Amino acid sequence: MRLPDADPTQSPELEAAYAEFRRTRGIVSNIMKSFAHAPEGLNAIVGLGGYCRYGTALSELQKEIVILLTGRGIAYAWHHHAPLGRKAGLNEAQMDAIQAGLVPPGLSEADTALAEYVLAYTALKGVPQEVFDRLLRHFNPRQLTDVNIIAGYYLMIAASMIGMEVQPDPTDTIRDAVSFHDAAHTPS
Numbered sequence: 001m002r003l004p005d006a007d008p009t010q011s012p013e014l015e016a017a018y019a020e021f022r023r024t025r026g027i028v029s030n031i032m033k034s035f036a037h038a039p040e041g042l043n044a045i046v047g048l049g050g051y052c053r054y055g056t057a058l059s060e061l062q063k064e065i066v067i068l069l070t071g072r073g074i075a076y077a078w079h080h081h082a083p084l085g086r087k088a089g090l091n092e093a094q095m096d097a098i099q100a101g102l103v104p105p106g107l108s109e110a111d112t113a114l115a116e117y118v119l120a121y122t123a124l125k126g127v128p129q130e131v132f133d134r135l136l137r138h139f140n141p142r143q144l145t146d147v148n149i150i151a152g153y154y155l156m157i158a159a160s161m162i163g164m165e166v167q168p169d170p171t172d173t174i175r176d177a178v179s180f181h182d183a184a185h186t187p188s
Contacts, residue, residue: 002164006036013039021046024054026180027173031076031157034164052153056146061088062114065107066147068098069118070154076161077154079168083178110138114147121151 008015017039018028024046035042056063064085071077078099085095094104103115113134120127135144160166169177 001030001034001166003034003037005033008036011039014042017042017046024050024184025177026184027169027177029080029173029177030166030169031161034160034166048149048153049157052150056150057140057143058146058150059088060084061090062111062147063150064088064090065098065104065111065115066118066150067154068095069101069115070122070151071158072099072101074158074161076166076168077158080174080177083174084181087178087182113138117147118151121148122155 006014008018014036017036018032020043021028021032032042032046035045052067053063058066064081067077067081068085068090071081082095085098090098090104091106094106097104098115101119103112103119107115113131116131117127117135120131135147139147168174
């Protein structure tokens with residue numbers, strides 16, 4: 001990472017932001033640490049990220065399709081979300097297609113429309129009307145808005161990973177985050 005680590009013991013605001021991230025994710029990832037020099041900004045990012053991961057009207061599979069397609073060229077994003085994508089139901093052929101920037105084969109009509117939309121959205125060249133209309137046939141306005149929020153959030157995260165040269169977290173940290181996610185989102 002291009003900046004030195006911020007010391008949470010020197011900032012009550014940063015300490016609180018890290019505590020909130022640990023509460024909702026089980027870890028403080030390297031990407032979140034890259035925002036630590038601006039604790040209020042980090043809090044905003046944590047809040048929006050929490051909404052993207054746990055508050056939307058999309059299924060786990062749909063969220064992971066959006067996240068993986070948005071972050072497909074970023075090793076850090078892939079390292080974090082490929083296990084979650086597989087857990088949500090994506091097979092290896094679908095994961096390979098996502099990584100190649102293609103619509104994954106074998107998805108439902110709705111999820112195919114979702115993938116087409118996200119690919120157009122993240123290209124930053126506009127979304128063709130027919131792609132938007134296909135998505136709207138399968139998703140209500142709330143869900144469509146959630147797709148935009150998630151893709152926009154992960155575009156910002158991806159750009160920050162590149163600009164700040166954020167390194168992937170160790171495998172055991174990822175395993176801890178996936179285990180935390182599973183425990184927190186498994187009905188009891």
